Amino acid sequence: MVRRIAFINEKGGTGKTTLTLNLGDYLARQGKKVLLVDMDPQGHIGKSIGIDVQSARYSIFDVLISNRLPPEEAILPTKTDNLKMVISNKLLSDLTINIGRDQDRHTKLKQFIDRLTGFDYILIDSPPSLGLLTVNILLGVEEVMIPVSMTYLALDGCAEMLSSIKLVRKNFDHENIRISKIIPTLYRDNPVAKAVLQRIQSHFGDKCSKTILTFDEKIDQAQSFGQTIFEFAPDSEGAKMFANLGKEVMTL
Numbered sequence: 001m002v003r004r005i006a007f008i009n010e011k012g013g014t015g016k017t018t019l020t021l022n023l024g025d026y027l028a029r030q031g032k033k034v035l036l037v038d039m040d041p042q043g044h045i046g047k048s049i050g051i052d053v054q055s056a057r058y059s060i061f062d063v064l065i066s067n068r069l070p071p072e073e074a075i076l077p078t079k080t081d082n083l084k085m086v087i088s089n090k091l092l093s094d095l096t097i098n099i100g101r102d103q104d105r106h107t108k109l110k111q112f113i114d115r116l117t118g119f120d121y122i123l124i125d126s127p128p129s130l131g132l133l134t135v136n137i138l139l140g141v142e143e144v145m146i147p148v149s150m151t152y153l154a155l156d157g158c159a160e161m162l163s164s165i166k167l168v169r170k171n172f173d174h175e176n177i178r179i180s181k182i183i184p185t186l187y188r189d190n191p192v193a194k195a196v197l198q199r200i201q202s203h204f205g206d207k208c209s210k211t212i213l214t215f216d217e218k219i220d221q222a223q224s225f226g227q228t229i230f231e232f233a234p235d236s237e238g239a240k241m242f243a244n245l246g247k248e249v250m251t252l
């Protein structure tokens with residue numbers, strides 16, 4: 001059975017893209033067949049692995065506006081075997097203008113994902129906002145993972161996400177959707193981060209991942225070289241963190 005997981009938090013800069021990419025790369029290196037789908041007009045996943053997202057022939061935008069496009073046309077290989085991706089770019093900001101009046105505008109992504117075969121994991125990166133894109137993402141998956149940065153305002157963003165998910169479950173009859181992990185990210189050794197982590201852990205209990213993604217500058221460096229952390233620095237703390245998280249996700 002394929003697992004369809006969205007990494008989502010409407011707050012910006014909480015580590016969604018870094019997590020989607022490196023977790024996907026880890027799972028692919030364990031032999032799983034993984035597809036990354038970028039649903040953020042910033043196109044950061046492609047950019048993080050050195051793909052020129054503006055000049056790619058097809059992006060997620062083409063997939064969402066036309067269900068006549070064969071899925072394999074939009075799926076690109078990456079440097080890691082078993083890791084494929086659908087890129088995004090600025091065109092995606094115009095999605096509402098293009099499909100805003102379609103009856104099925106909320107399920108465009110689901111229709112695409114439902115046509116895919118042969119993947120063990122489909123991981124979706126999300127934009128830092130709520131709207132038609134986010135509704136499409138939530139209706140296209142069964143699992144949601146929320147990366148929460150260990151900063152003061154993070155708790156606020158997390159509460160907002162929980163109510164958005166509740167709303168989608170109720171208004172769109174999507175009973176199967178569940179939050180499978182809350183993942184603490186960008187942790188640093190300071191009093192605010194410690195306090196936020198404690199609150200998240202006591203509130204979410206087992207739903208909170210055991211792995212805490214701490215700040216490792218190698219992660220940012222890897223992206224600047226267009227590489228994942230497993231490619232750039234396989235022995236780094238960053239790589240170990242993502243491997244630990246990957247193990248947790250695989251055994252869920």
Ligand SMILES: Nc1ncnc2c1ncn2[C@@H]1O[C@H](COP(=O)(O)OP(=O)(O)OP(=O)(O)O)[C@@H](O)[C@H]1O
Pocket residue numbers: 011012013014015016017018019040042044126127128185186213214215216217218219220223
């Ligand atoms: N564990 C980490 N250690 C160091 N830097 C990190 C770590 N995780 C993420 N970063 C860096 O923090 C920044 C924000 O991360 P990222 O882009 O993954 O967040 P995001 O939630 O996808 O942002 P957006 O909401 O804009 O899409 C990036 O520059 C990334 O390289």
Ligand SMILES: [Mg+2]
Pocket residue numbers: 016017018040044125126
């Ligand atoms: Mg991002």
